[in-house]
Amino acid sequence: MKAKLASYQKQFLGTIALIIILLTNTNAQLVANFSANATTGCAPVLVKFQDASAGNPTSWKWDLGNGTISYQQNPSVTYFTPGTYTIKLIVENSNEQDSVIKTSFITIFGSPTVHFSADKTNGCYPLHVNFTDLTNTNGDSITSWLWDFNDGNISSSQNPSHTFSQQGEFDIKLSVTTINGCMSVVEKSKFITTDSSLLGGFNYTILSTNCSAPTSVQFNNTSTGSGVLNYQWSFGDGATSNDKNPLHNYTSAGSYTVTLVVSNNMGCTDTIVKNNIVNIGTVQANFTIPDSICVGVKLDLFNTSTPATISCNWSFGNGITSTQTNPSITYNTVGIYTIKLVNNFGACFDSLENTIKVVAKPTANFSTINTLSCSLPLDVQFTNNSMGGDTYQWNFGNGNTSTLQNPTHSFTSFGIYNVSLLVTATNGCSDKIQIDSLIKLIPVKITNIGFTPTEGCVPLTVNMQPTLNTSDSSIQYEWNFGDSTFSTEKNPTHIYTKAGVYTVQLKIINANGCFDSLIINNAVRVGDKPNANFSATPREGCTTTGIQFTDSSTNALIDKWKWSFGDGKGSTMQNPLTTFQDTGWFNVRLIVWSNGCSDTMVKANYIHILPPMANFVFDANNCNEKLKVVFTDSSKGAESYKWYFGDGDSSTLANPVHIYAKGGTYQVILIVYNGECSHSKIRTVTVDDKRGELILSDTVICRN
Incomplete structure (x- = not known):
């Protein structure tokens, strides 16, 4: 066991050493960016x-x-x-x-290289300058220009025109921006120079004391302006001069126009022309007038002197004078007057006197009575009150005239007439008087009577307002309201207290005895309040069931009905019979009237119509199956179906597909059933079995 453990320890330590060696010798990968x-x-x-x-x-x-x-x-x-x-x-x-x-x-x-030019860079103000953009775009299109003319004005045009209206030296700046937003600016210092305008002028003095040639004239130059001034004179007789203040000798009689052109070293010019200012030779004042004129009539005078006068002075013999060339004068007093004209032709003068007789003119006047009437004809006697007249001309305003001194005229048509009288004396003087709207032939007439309201329930308050063809304040009113009551008010208000249909009569009369009357039959309808009610048999049925409604309203003599069955249909019959256009519960409303007095009864969920309600849509004329028609049921509450396709075939499916044997127009019937109720829908279906046909000919068509 110990030997096996020592072996595991040795393997583990070896693995750790290998990992340390690998980590020590491995660097991160080099990636350029x-x-x-x-x-x-x-x-x-x-x-x-x-x-x-x-x-x-x-x-x-x-x-x-x-x-x-x-x-x-x-x-x-x-x-x-x-x-x-x-x-x-x-x-x-x-x-x-x-x-x-x-x-x-x-x-x-690339930034643009901005440059520009102008058609002129100096001159007299106002100076109109046309600028031209000469910018090198360096390959990019320009989107905006901004010009600064250094006089408070700018422009965004590429090639603007600008008028400099002041004297001075102007720095011009142009900023140009390209489509990529690159902008360059150039400014040209004192690029435009303007000088002040010239103002030419002169006066003259004729040195000789008579009006015959030769005559010397001294010209005095009054021109002003900056810079070196130059002068070009033209004296009207072919002679010229460049002197500032020339002395010129006219050797021939005539009327002369003198011209002075002033210029300076900046190119500014001004031209002064004085027409016919120098007049040498024979001068003659002249004007013509009639022998006589009527007092109060304007006299127009025309100066026909030769040559044309430079200035003149008129005196009219009544203390009034004028310096106009062609004046006017009105004499208001009879008498003989001397008119004098004095003309000035430069250093020369001439005068002329003429006399005129101012004669009296007549005074037109007339009077009459009986100028107002509302009936035809109207005979009017006119009295001539004129003074100084010899002949008379009457105009009665209706196309008729008279030359009698005191005429009587008969007006036979309604209207308003202006009457005038023209009086003429033996000396030809005349006077006219016109009296506008003197004769008034206007009938008194009631054109309408307004009633507000015209019908309603007892008691009913009605406002009455007549419309007349005249605003005569003397008119009196007599109303008869049709219920044994009366009024003399212009716009009365009357209360009807009993049911009925009333005829209203109005009579009017004015101070001249003119009258009119108007009767409005059945003008006001007043009714007792009815009590609306109704019943229906049956109250439940199919869409094909006829529902009989019976009016049972009371309390009044009813003369009008309005039914609303809740399915969009209605009736104005007293006892209507109807079928319903939908299924479900329906509210029924009845409005009844008695002489305009109404009452309403609404019965909610009063009629119940059982399903079904037939309806369908179809899809015909499929391009690939032209005789195939797809029928889709959209009925309400249907439990079973019977289709008749109009070609002898039928189906009991809800959504049948039918293939017709040939094209044509077919009446398709759908009958749907639900319990004891049924309903049908008929639609016209057109099946088109025609196919497109391409016909090629052997016609040759040439290119182009």
Whole structure:
């Protein structure tokens, strides 16, 4: 026993020694791996690599894909050129070597090279500039542009247009972003320069004291602006000058337009044109007027002087003056007036006087009585109260006229008419008066009576409101409510205290004696409260059983019924006979009316309809078995079945499949049974046994 134990101890110690030797001589496996702080970016990109190898390497060799070799454990490198880079790492220790290659591990996107131009870079403000983007995308598409014009305005257009409205020097900045998010910016200092605008101007002095040629004119330049100013004069007679303040001699009679163009060294210009400012030669003031005019009538004056006047002054002989070229004047007093025109043609003047006679005009006026009526015809006598008239023209507003001094006119149609009178004197002066809505021929009429409500139970309160064709406040009302009671209110409220059907009458009359009446037959229906009740025979049956309902309501003369049987059907008969469209228990409701007064009776679970209720669906025209029809029962409460397929065949299955001998339309009947009750359903089934047919011809079709 001791010897065997010693043997076991020896074997155990040997095993332990072997395990210790194996553990001592076995190192972890070397596996190359790495990571980077960035794998994509816009050039230039600084990438820091991190050794992540297992197995305790002691040396490293990196190929960073851009020609750079590194022996550091964690190298860094900057990528300047867009593209994709494959990274290789070799690691070693004293026992082994391993490597890893990561293809296209680094992706560098190219940043755009921003550049732009403009169609102009200097000029007078407002300066409109068109900018053009000239950016080199370096292979990537651009997704956004941002322009800063340095005047408080920006733009996101690729090629914007911008107007600089201030004087100054403007730095222009353009930021461009690619689809990969790479952005570049360029700023051009003082790229746009604007100068202040010019403002041209001048005045002149005619040096001679007469209006005949030759005549000298001194021009005085009042232009303003920055920079070196240049001047180009055109005197209207073919002569020009570049002097600032030229003296020009006109040698021929005429009317001359003078033009001055001012420019500066920035390219700014302004042009001033003064039409017909210099007038040399014979001048003549002129205007024409009639011999006479009616008092109170506006006189329009037209200055027809030659040449066209520079300025003028009118006096009208009544203390009123004007400096308008073509003024107007109204004389309000009879008399003879002298009108004088003085024209200024530069240094030359001319005047003209004409006289005009202002004559009296008549005063139109008339009166009448009996201008309101509600009946036809209406004869109206008109009295002419005009002064100074010789002839008269009446217009009665209905298409009829008269030239009598005091006419009588008969109005034969209802309406509202404007009447006018035109009075003319022997001197041609006239006056007109018109009185709007003078004649009013309006019938008094009741167009409707509103009742709220029109029916109900005793006692019933009814509000009555008439509708008239007039708002005449003098109208009086006479109501007869049909129950021997009356009212003179406009909108009365009446209480009916007895059952019945009432006819209501309204009469109206106004201060002129115009009247109308309206009778509304059966206007209000008032009933005693009924007591609704009913019975049915039988109260239980099949879906085919006719149920007879009998009205047994009391307490009133009932004139209207409304039944609801609980299965979606109803009736307005007094004693209806019906069958039910479903099985189960049904609530029945009856509403009865007596002259609009109603009562309701509802009996819950009053009718019981026993099953079955037949119904089915079918699936026909299967493409592979066109004569086969699958029937599916959807009946309620069926215990047995009888199918008739319309071709002489039948079945007692619940869900039969039937194959027809030929196509056609068939009336399929399903009868279902449950105890003593049965019910049937008929549906039309169409079986189509036609098949598609492809017919080919030998027709030749040419390509294209």
